Amino acid sequence: MLLNCDLGESYGAWKMGLDSQVMPHIDLANIACGFHAGDPTVMANTLSLAKAHNVGIGAHPGYPDLPGFGRRSMALSDIDLRNTLHYQIAALDGMAQVQGMTLSYVKPHGALYNDMMRNDVILTQVLKTLSDFPKPLKLMVLATAKQAEHARLASQFGVELLFEAFADRLYTDEGQLSSRSQPNAVHNEANVLAQVKQLLRHGTVTTASGQALPLKADTLCVHGDNMDSIKQIVAINALLKTQ
Amino acid sequence: MLLNCDLGESYGAWKMGLDSQVMPHIDLANIACGFHAGDPTVMANTLSLAKAHNVGIGAHPGYPDLPGFGRRSMALSDIDLRNTLHYQIAALDGMAQVQGMTLSYVKPHGALYNDMMRNDVILTQVLKTLSDFPKPLKLMVLATAKQAEHARLASQFGVELLFEAFADRLYTDEGQLSSRSQPNAVHNEANVLAQVKQLLRHGTVTTASGQALPLKADTLCVHGDNMDSIKQIVAINALLKTQ
Amino acid sequence: MLLNCDLGESYGAWKMGLDSQVMPHIDLANIACGFHAGDPTVMANTLSLAKAHNVGIGAHPGYPDLPGFGRRSMALSDIDLRNTLHYQIAALDGMAQVQGMTLSYVKPHGALYNDMMRNDVILTQVLKTLSDFPKPLKLMVLATAKQAEHARLASQFGVELLFEAFADRLYTDEGQLSSRSQPNAVHNEANVLAQVKQLLRHGTVTTASGQALPLKADTLCVHGDNMDSIKQIVAINALLKTQ
Amino acid sequence: MLLNCDLGESYGAWKMGLDSQVMPHIDLANIACGFHAGDPTVMANTLSLAKAHNVGIGAHPGYPDLPGFGRRSMALSDIDLRNTLHYQIAALDGMAQVQGMTLSYVKPHGALYNDMMRNDVILTQVLKTLSDFPKPLKLMVLATAKQAEHARLASQFGVELLFEAFADRLYTDEGQLSSRSQPNAVHNEANVLAQVKQLLRHGTVTTASGQALPLKADTLCVHGDNMDSIKQIVAINALLKTQ
Numbered sequence: 001m002l003l004n005c006d007l008g009e010s011y012g013a014w015k016m017g018l019d020s021q022v023m024p025h026i027d028l029a030n031i032a033c034g035f036h037a038g039d040p041t042v043m044a045n046t047l048s049l050a051k052a053h054n055v056g057i058g059a060h061p062g063y064p065d066l067p068g069f070g071r072r073s074m075a076l077s078d079i080d081l082r083n084t085l086h087y088q089i090a091a092l093d094g095m096a097q098v099q100g101m102t103l104s105y106v107k108p109h110g111a112l113y114n115d116m117m118r119n120d121v122i123l124t125q126v127l128k129t130l131s132d133f134p135k136p137l138k139l140m141v142l143a144t145a146k147q148a149e150h151a152r153l154a155s156q157f158g159v160e161l162l163f164e165a166f167a168d169r170l171y172t173d174e175g176q177l178s179s180r181s182q183p184n185a186v187h188n189e190a191n192v193l194a195q196v197k198q199l200l201r202h203g204t205v206t207t208a209s210g211q212a213l214p215l216k217a218d219t220l221c222v223h224g225d226n227m228d229s230i231k232q233i234v235a236i237n238a239l240l241k242t243q
Numbered sequence: 244m245l246l247n248c249d250l251g252e253s254y255g256a257w258k259m260g261l262d263s264q265v266m267p268h269i270d271l272a273n274i275a276c277g278f279h280a281g282d283p284t285v286m287a288n289t290l291s292l293a294k295a296h297n298v299g300i301g302a303h304p305g306y307p308d309l310p311g312f313g314r315r316s317m318a319l320s321d322i323d324l325r326n327t328l329h330y331q332i333a334a335l336d337g338m339a340q341v342q343g344m345t346l347s348y349v350k351p352h353g354a355l356y357n358d359m360m361r362n363d364v365i366l367t368q369v370l371k372t373l374s375d376f377p378k379p380l381k382l383m384v385l386a387t388a389k390q391a392e393h394a395r396l397a398s399q400f401g402v403e404l405l406f407e408a409f410a411d412r413l414y415t416d417e418g419q420l421s422s423r424s425q426p427n428a429v430h431n432e433a434n435v436l437a438q439v440k441q442l443l444r445h446g447t448v449t450t451a452s453g454q455a456l457p458l459k460a461d462t463l464c465v466h467g468d469n470m471d472s473i474k475q476i477v478a479i480n481a482l483l484k485t486q
Numbered sequence: 487m488l489l490n491c492d493l494g495e496s497y498g499a500w501k502m503g504l505d506s507q508v509m510p511h512i513d514l515a516n517i518a519c520g521f522h523a524g525d526p527t528v529m530a531n532t533l534s535l536a537k538a539h540n541v542g543i544g545a546h547p548g549y550p551d552l553p554g555f556g557r558r559s560m561a562l563s564d565i566d567l568r569n570t571l572h573y574q575i576a577a578l579d580g581m582a583q584v585q586g587m588t589l590s591y592v593k594p595h596g597a598l599y600n601d602m603m604r605n606d607v608i609l610t611q612v613l614k615t616l617s618d619f620p621k622p623l624k625l626m627v628l629a630t631a632k633q634a635e636h637a638r639l640a641s642q643f644g645v646e647l648l649f650e651a652f653a654d655r656l657y658t659d660e661g662q663l664s665s666r667s668q669p670n671a672v673h674n675e676a677n678v679l680a681q682v683k684q685l686l687r688h689g690t691v692t693t694a695s696g697q698a699l700p701l702k703a704d705t706l707c708v709h710g711d712n713m714d715s716i717k718q719i720v721a722i723n724a725l726l727k728t729q
Numbered sequence: 730m731l732l733n734c735d736l737g738e739s740y741g742a743w744k745m746g747l748d749s750q751v752m753p754h755i756d757l758a759n760i761a762c763g764f765h766a767g768d769p770t771v772m773a774n775t776l777s778l779a780k781a782h783n784v785g786i787g788a789h790p791g792y793p794d795l796p797g798f799g800r801r802s803m804a805l806s807d808i809d810l811r812n813t814l815h816y817q818i819a820a821l822d823g824m825a826q827v828q829g830m831t832l833s834y835v836k837p838h839g840a841l842y843n844d845m846m847r848n849d850v851i852l853t854q855v856l857k858t859l860s861d862f863p864k865p866l867k868l869m870v871l872a873t874a875k876q877a878e879h880a881r882l883a884s885q886f887g888v889e890l891l892f893e894a895f896a897d898r899l900y901t902d903e904g905q906l907s908s909r910s911q912p913n914a915v916h917n918e919a920n921v922l923a924q925v926k927q928l929l930r931h932g933t934v935t936t937a938s939g940q941a942l943p944l945k946a947d948t949l950c951v952h953g954d955n956m957d958s959i960k961q962i963v964a965i966n967a968l969l970k971t972q
Contacts, residue, residue: 094333257500576823
């Protein structure tokens, strides 16, 4: 079970995330591409840091919305979505090649990720966009109750999916993340580790209604916001090694 | 003598340049990369148009200044200049590959082009930036009295130069373009054709002071702003065919 | 019946709209405020032009989306919508005062206008935002079948409404504009004048289904995109004078 | 001796500065206006915070350069500089009025501040811009060896100057701040307090060359970047009370 984390979310003089502290503990770095966060120098520095720690790299493209950090849904046309993704992925891909690195996957950010998980038209457009890119790129998506269906759709475009689960979030019965506005939507530390254990041993999560929902996860999403989240990553890593 | 033109300078709802009318008449399209002009969809459309007319493509990166159209000098640090260029070049390069096209050169835009031609520190940084890109890219620069010196500098970085001359601009004795604020800085149509003829037959331009300045130009820069400039391109092309 | 037009939609080097040609023929100028179009110098120039022609001025604020020209719906929070509006209105208001002019109304732009007309929560937030501004500002809205209801809502906030009608657009039975994707959504010139006449004489428009829908319009929205639209404004003005 | 501090420099999801911790200890808040930092909601929140602590407010406008945080000099035309300032000042002024507050001064930010202090053409343009604003606004400038000359220039435009000094920076003999790239350019805590004392008692600072340079300062610039800088403000305040 690989650990992935959103990184490179600083912008100019504004710092965000403890990238240098989280990088040693993760396997996959989702790197912002300049439209919702990240600027060219932040991107280059984040790539260097990933290289130093032998961490796999993915593009983390978002809606063109710096003031909203890509968290506000935007009604992009199909063609604008396609080109906006190609642009961001290509920018990071080329900058990675400058450092002798290889981009291997894409994880859409924020509102775009949510829109893609809720709307098969957008998911289909993202898959087609990746399949038209000149190198193979996997797509990281949320493992939900529909993951088999999503895998079939992706295979039509020759795109491999990386299913991710969240250690710290409560799931609905459909396998979506409970809204952060709900009570208990974000787990405390004990529940985080319990959810990881359950995923590893039983391949399930316990949903808000108490059901055991089967989820096959290739990777766990972790966070590098603050020292508490770094400690959580360390604890998850320790747990993974004992399984 | 190839004709090059700045294209893809529209942005969102704002249209600029008669791209579809100029593309049939040129050899090299300098395509804006989103920082001073051009958005992902404009870039994709400009690439398609170049492909349809079998026109070579180059990146036309600029300072990050949409409201100033990249025409205002900005004091970027060395590292920011490098990363800003890699980002823009990589974005266009990847979008070109999506369409099966190959980027072959870079021509900096506006104030960045001027700064590079006036300041060898910046020219050196641009050359190093291109030499570190994962594919060979020529650099288009102004053919001036220092062009042999510039060629030597570029060869140290393994970068080939494409020297461009201007058909419609008056030159100083140093081979710089006379400022547009000077009288006669921009030629009328007869003088445009006379300057092209002189470049072809004698490899010189007549400067503001009346001297014949030797210039070896690989390409002529033409413009697609309006119907008059399209007519000028057609006239230059007709002249080139008869030489 | 006053004529209003969206103006000041250029941005930096990009020109849009025949502002100097349309200004002599209109009564109210809706001036973009920099978030979807317009930059500070465009705004100052548009204000000067309005002053020269004694045209009333309103703020035309939009979503923060230059590449999408404010035409893409964005899910702003209540508080962000409020502050985004106050910022844009205040910027134009102060720049108007620099020229000794007085801002008298606000007309939201593009997707924000559409969202406001379709969603009473957003309309209410816009009304509250205007009522909290330190000077009285009217709100320009679409005259629809719900205009009486909208007037009552506005009066709760002490905001006066300016109802606008469109000369060139086909209406639905609810008094919304038919989507431009529908056939006949945009009238030809004869139908434009017929619709204006009917509004003036009978206070109705004929909807897509053939019904006569009562609409009380304070102002007609006209366009300054090209010479044809200028001619249309002249024709409408001629018609208004004969009524 | 009033204490002033740059505040409201967060942007969207990016936080910068300990605004809520520094506000209780200062007299004047220089609030960013959205071009180099600050967004409408950050501005509204910073105004509220200033109001709660009865702190005077000034506009802190910068070059239009979010990725460079306004720290990179940009060659704006005179008219663009004027309009860019009017826009930012007006936006903050109107938002202040929404909260019943009154803007009283302007302090340009970063590279614009430095350019203004080094170039009398720019200083003159800033003064003229303020004198044309519809309400009286003081201009905060660096107290240097030329402060009497600056005061005379300002009086020609009817603009009052607020001279600021820096507690933590070493001065050149001309009264400019030594570049941060110089050793000892930033004082340690003991030297900060010594410099404040000397300013209060003798109206001088000791320059890099050891000279006593007379400076009349209306206000001291302090910083709210981190807990150490908050402590420094508290220490300066304690010192001021005992004088």
